[in-house]
Amino acid sequence: MSGRVRRWAGSEAARGLALISPTLLYAMAMLLLPVIIIILFSFWKQTFLTVDHSFRLDNYRAALTQPIYRDLFLRSLWISLTVSVATVVMAYPVAWYISFHGGRNKNLWLFLITVPFLTSYLLRVMSWKLVLGYNGVLNSLLLWLGLIHSPIESLLYNADSVIITLVHSWVAFAILPIFVSLEKIDRSLVEAGQDLGDGLFRSLTKIVLPLSLPGVTSAFLIVMIPTVGDYVTPKLVGGTEGVMIASAIEVNFGRAMNWPLGAALSVTTMVLVASAAGLMVLALRLAVRGVRR
Amino acid sequence: MRLLSRIRWLPVYLGAFMVFLYFPILLLPLFSFNTGVVAAFPLKGFTTRWYVQLFDNQVMLGAAWNSLMVGLAVSITSTVLAICAARAITRYKFPGQKPATGLIMAPLFLPEIIVAVSMLLVLLQIGIQLSLLTVILGQIVFCLPYSMSVLIAGFEGFDRSLEEASLDLGETAMGTFRRVTLPVVAPAILSSLLVSFTISLDEFLLAFFLSGTETTLPVYIWGQLRFAAKLPEVLALGSLMMTASVILLTVAEIVRRRAEKRVMARGGPNA
């Protein structure tokens, strides 16, 4: 290769790097650096306002062994797993319908589904308080129908209400990646399968499901990761039974003023989310491989 | 026939799904016009009192003004930053492209609370006073992935020979960007501005952690939620915000579709 080729390649790469650098530097300063610092903090110790910078694992010991945190982690993971499974199961038929039967109105359908997602998160969560509350819509409806004689108290302020609210908040987000992967499937494959005598179930399990796996996987991740650390929903509709790890993180950064412990809880959350996500992806792949046989 | 009877349940399911999606949200505007303070059926009567009260509320108006300023700053900055990055990614090949893109898109794949607390930690460590400025700084990071998705799509549909034709006709690189690239991707830019503005307007968590004495609308609402008597006013405010979001997003969608049509028409002479 002559020097000129290298010079040319260099300048092409250099131009790309120069162009992306403002954005990249910004993301480094406001995202990468904070995450690195929070990891560092998780190994330090704080007494009132002074921070001891020597390396220690005390925070992780606390985060992993204290029953309160262990319970919060388990509940957060459990809730986010349930929510992501529920959203994917609910979203798949919708994505399927839009992709295969949407016709010319595909974009309109997608728009209708994304609109509620992009309105205020806070307000959406609050609207479930109106539905599930003691004087709420559901209780009013059941009373009016005569199915119950006094309002059900247990609709709100527990893990179930958190799950329902989270599903409602995230289900639209799960539809999009599944829809995209269904759109990519060559329709002649399905037709060829049916031409060869496949029923609907067979073409679903043998062709469509495996081919839409990437979409299903990203739907899982896109729901699971943010829900583990959700703060607003458990705070508003969770009560004491529905508290999740985000509240503990917030308390340590706020009133409790124990930043290193808060940092350790955050890092542990990230690690847990990442491993749960990894396991999920693996399990999905294996499941589909099993179905395919 | 058997196949048909199997398929019919799909539209039914879809209907039920849409009810599930929209029903709770539509309760907000419904109860915001209800005379009763408690949000419960049966409805008591129609009133616009809560809306009138809302516009006399100086604290709320201050927060709304703050939200507007934050939204403008965030949407403009994140769109400009996303234009650079999206252009770099779609136009050039450079080392580290994947990790760089990954980092910029990472907020989509991180629990928001962690993004919020780690930013808080850094800002406090550096000794920056929490204010609307820190909210802006934080929300930009959060909006970037959305702006990027919109703009990458815009730049990818862009026929590179348009720029080459401009150069060939004697225009400079800068002139080409101004006279061809920008106008052609203008719909994507507008769409990115609208989407990031909407997100900033509704964003709560970062604003909650990173704001000082001055707050934005969602943080204001959060503070009001504790007071049952304030609920109807909050519902009125929420309905207004929701209407604003829906209008902005509809405009963004129309702009996006127009642009798509233009790209399609350009796609090929036989198309």
Add this chain to the structure above:
Amino acid sequence: MPDVKPMIEIRNVSRHFGTFRALDQINLDVAAGEFFSLLGPSGCGKTTLLRMLAGLDTPTSGTISIDGADCTEVRANQRPTNMVFQSYAIFPHLNVAENVAYGLKRMRLGRVEEARRVDEALEMVRLPGFGARKGNELSGGQRQRVALARALVMRPKVLLLDEPLSALDKKLREEMQTELRTLQQSVGITFVLVTHDQYEALALSDRIAVMFGGQIAQVASPMEIYQRPTTRKVADFLGGMNFLRGRIAAEAGAALTVETERFGTATLTKPPGFTASGGRATVGIRPERLRVLWDGERAEHELTGRIANRAYFGETTSLSVAIDGLEAPLSIVETNTFGADELNIGAEVRLAFDPEALVLMADPDAR
């Protein structure tokens, strides 16, 4: 060509992408006012060469001069060339007049002069009054004319055309071919056309360069290149060709006497780059230079064979005729002047050929 100084001089131009050689030591002259075509299959480097003439790509080594000035390192926006892109690249946010005026804007001609030149250019491509139309309201042929007008309005020394007709349907393509040729003759600008369509190149060009694998295989006039292809690859790319094995009987300067199978002994001119391998040579004859003889008709040079296959195309019939002593059957294109009723598979036919139509290939058969 009467001009002494060529309009374009390409000297030892190579273009490497990593280890891939898109162009390898290209040397080429194009005369002023010439309609020149670069013809070859996709990936042969013809588009890369055209883009280098436009300044949209730079050679790895070698030089390119246009109108006597070295412009190897001159950027696209500084060159006296303009291009018609394969996709036409009509600016979607501008109307037709604004598209055509795009390059003029930088010249600051004044509004009246600018409008005059835009009208003139639209007139030239037969789109008068289309100025206010938007790009997406135009048909394929109209878009192509706008692209032409936009380039011609700049009064370039060289107009570059990258597969300009490939996106059009057959009928429109033929129409545009005639128009393009007329246009070139009236404006007198040097045209360089890139195409993979041999008929287009033959119909339009003054000269054609056939390219394979980043190299130029032959440069000649359409007739010369069709009738006297120098290599088997060039011959094949331009149309059907029957290849016959031959043995070199005598050699006298550029002339070579070759004994062929069944086609007798012929004295042929050696093409440039001729290599004899062990006294063997390959001779070609185009299918339309063979003719089926009717009953009672006689010819000086005759062959007898049996029809192995046939395909009827309306105006012509393609035959495949098996001949004793020839390994491969001969392809023949017969004009259906009297119909093709008797040309049935299995029928015995007599063929006439003209030994003048035999051409010696530079590369002998590998067998």
